[in-house]
Amino acid sequence: MTVTTHVSPGPSVTQFLHKNVTLWMTLQLALRPNGVTSSPSIVFYQKASQCPNQVLAANLTRDNCTVRSKVECAAMCMPNLTCLSFLFDPEKKHCYFGSEPSDPKCSNMVPSAGMQHYDMKTACSNGGILMTGGTCVCPRGYIGENCDILMRDCDDGRVKGKIKKNGVYWIFPKLSAEPFLAYCRMVDRPRTYVMDRVNNDVNFTRMWKDYKQGFGNVDGDHWIGLDKLHILTNSEDYELRFRVRLRSNSNLFQFYDKIGVDDEAHNYRITFSKDVVPGSLGDCLSPANGANFSTMDRDNDNNIGVHCARRHQAGFWFAGQDCTLCNPTGRLLQPDNQRRRGIPEEVFWTESLGNTVPYKVSAYLVNTIK
Numbered sequence: 001m002t003v004t005t006h007v008s009p010g011p012s013v014t015q016f017l018h019k020n021v022t023l024w025m026t027l028q029l030a031l032r033p034n035g036v037t038s039s040p041s042i043v044f045y046q047k048a049s050q051c052p053n054q055v056l057a058a059n060l061t062r063d064n065c066t067v068r069s070k071v072e073c074a075a076m077c078m079p080n081l082t083c084l085s086f087l088f089d090p091e092k093k094h095c096y097f098g099s100e101p102s103d104p105k106c107s108n109m110v111p112s113a114g115m116q117h118y119d120m121k122t123a124c125s126n127g128g129i130l131m132t133g134g135t136c137v138c139p140r141g142y143i144g145e146n147c148d149i150l151m152r153d154c155d156d157g158r159v160k161g162k163i164k165k166n167g168v169y170w171i172f173p174k175l176s177a178e179p180f181l182a183y184c185r186m187v188d189r190p191r192t193y194v195m196d197r198v199n200n201d202v203n204f205t206r207m208w209k210d211y212k213q214g215f216g217n218v219d220g221d222h223w224i225g226l227d228k229l230h231i232l233t234n235s236e237d238y239e240l241r242f243r244v245r246l247r248s249n250s251n252l253f254q255f256y257d258k259i260g261v262d263d264e265a266h267n268y269r270i271t272f273s274k275d276v277v278p279g280s281l282g283d284c285l286s287p288a289n290g291a292n293f294s295t296m297d298r299d300n301d302n303n304i305g306v307h308c309a310r311r312h313q314a315g316f317w318f319a320g321q322d323c324t325l326c327n328p329t330g331r332l333l334q335p336d337n338q339r340r341r342g343i344p345e346e347v348f349w350t351e352s353l354g355n356t357v358p359y360k361v362s363a364y365l366v367n368t369i370k
């Protein structure tokens, strides 16, 4: 019998161990124990990361051989179809084989400071596909070695899940009761989109209910919804970034740090750091720091004589005598001459843009570097 074994955790094993996630062991058998040559097969074993310092309680068979390492235990477990897990006793150098894996809630396990427990990996969770090498290709939004967790936001998916492809993902922020869809751009500082207006095929002149729940196509023009924005901004520390694209295709940006959006009972009041650094786009929101959200059917602005949302045909954080310095959710007219028409309902940005009209508008959250 020729058994070639190698521990194959890859270069990031130290990182994994520090994070107490999973240790991978890859075994390759060139020859079956009965002497019959077969194509190499690979089985993967993993530590039950959800059950640290615990081992299987029952259904164990001890092998009396002395082994050098857990890799040898894995090599003995692998060809036995009833062996679904094993324990390695590093002190006595013995293997114990289990006919069951650890329960996800660790209910069939007992504490053990010394022994090490490994489960055979037979599949990936949540519809993930097991690839050669033991990695799982996870469905959108799922991350982790087994696709067993959903990413909290786009940044989480990029950093922990190593996801590089832009698109729509399920995210599950800390304070959310359920996962929801978000558009992610997986750039160096990943963006969780709040709104996108690039195709100009979705009407943004909408009522309270729509702005609350979100509308449009998550992979196209859309508004994520104020309830989700409230959950996101209370779950992590973010900067809110606005991007305006001009007809010339040049992009202009404005950032707002420490962004917070209150809940519906407080009219989705917006707050952010008072230290606003004017970007290439220019500051619009500063006069609205602390303002309520208003829509066509809800006048929550503090302008007594004017229903600002109706004036601007938009849903936004309007406040003060002038209602707003910009109107990113107004009517996107995209005129050929690139000039503002001068009507309150059109999309416009601040005086920093002069009469130049935005052609595309996006807003997204970027995680603050701690």
Ligand SMILES: [Ca+2]
Pocket (backbone or CB within 6 Å): 299, 300, 301, 302, 303, 304, 305, 306, 307, 308
């Ligand atoms: Ca008013």
